Amino acid sequence: xTSAELLTDVFGRIREIVHDAVDGLTxxxxxxxxxxxxxxxxxxxxxxxxxxxxxxxxxxxxxQTWPAWADRFGLPFSLGDTGYGHDASAVxxxxxxxxxxxxxxxxxxxxxxxxVSGIADDDLGRxxxxxxxxxxxxxxxxxxxxxxxxxxxGQAAYVRGLLPR
Numbered sequence: 001x002t003s004a005e006l007l008t009d010v011f012g013r014i015r016e017i018v019h020d021a022v023d024g025l026t027x028x029x030x031x032x033x034x035x036x037x038x039x040x041x042x043x044x045x046x047x048x049x050x051x052x053x054x055x056x057x058x059x060x061x062x063x064q065t066w067p068a069w070a071d072r073f074g075l076p077f078s079l080g081d082t083g084y085g086h087d088a089s090a091v092x093x094x095x096x097x098x099x100x101x102x103x104x105x106x107x108x109x110x111x112x113x114x115x116v117s118g119i120a121d122d123d124l125g126r127x128x129x130x131x132x133x134x135x136x137x138x139x140x141x142x143x144x145x146x147x148x149x150x151x152x153x154g155q156a157a158y159v160r161g162l163l164p165r
Contacts, residue, residue: 003124007116007142014052014149015109018045021156022098025163031095034162036088041156043094045101046073047083048152053108054082055145059128059138060115069104116142 001009021041022030030042039047050066057064070079076093083090124139136144 003121003139004117004119007119007146008113010146011052011109011112011116011149014048014146014153015105017150017153017157018048018105019102021045021153021160022102025098025160027095027097029160029163030098030101031092032159032163033091034159039091039155039159040094041159042096042101043083043086043091044152044156044159045105046094046096047086048149048156049101049105049108050082051084051148052112052145054080055141056108056112056115059141060111062111062115065104065108065111069100069107072100073104 022045025041027042031040033040053064053066067079073094073096075081077090119138124137124142126138127135128138128141129136
């Protein structure tokens with residue numbers, strides 16, 4: 001298995017978890033929070049998708065998918081906001097329909113797979129961020145995105161399991 005095949009597979013698994021967590025839910029269910037300071041499914045999926053979109057576009061040298069979707073979401077955040085550091089009030093502001101949330105995720109997923117499917121093993125050592133010590137390589141950045149996405153997708157699946165029946 002090549003790096004490209006591995007990355008394509010893992011991002012496909014993230015997409016499957018996201019769909020399983022979101023499919024068939026109402027806006028009220030998507031915004032349900034087990035307690036007032038908890039994250040909702042809608043926020044978790046929006047945030048993990050924003051991180052994937054932001055970070056992959058940066059390393060690929062392409063535009064993000066988000067600007068084409070932002071107006072449809074109608075969120076009170078700046079265009080560059082990814083959800084990092086959001087408080088409970090900001091989490092509560094993410095209220096969208098399942099089809100919109102999945103549409104943005106799927107569009108981002110398609111662009112992600114387009115990029116990672118062309119990665120060669122030797123590309124993973126390329127430095128993509130020199131602001132850190134040691135500098136961040138493409139491989140480290142991609143692992144970071146996968147880790148963040150899997151954690152938040154799992155949290156969304158967990159919250160779905162807590163939904164009142």
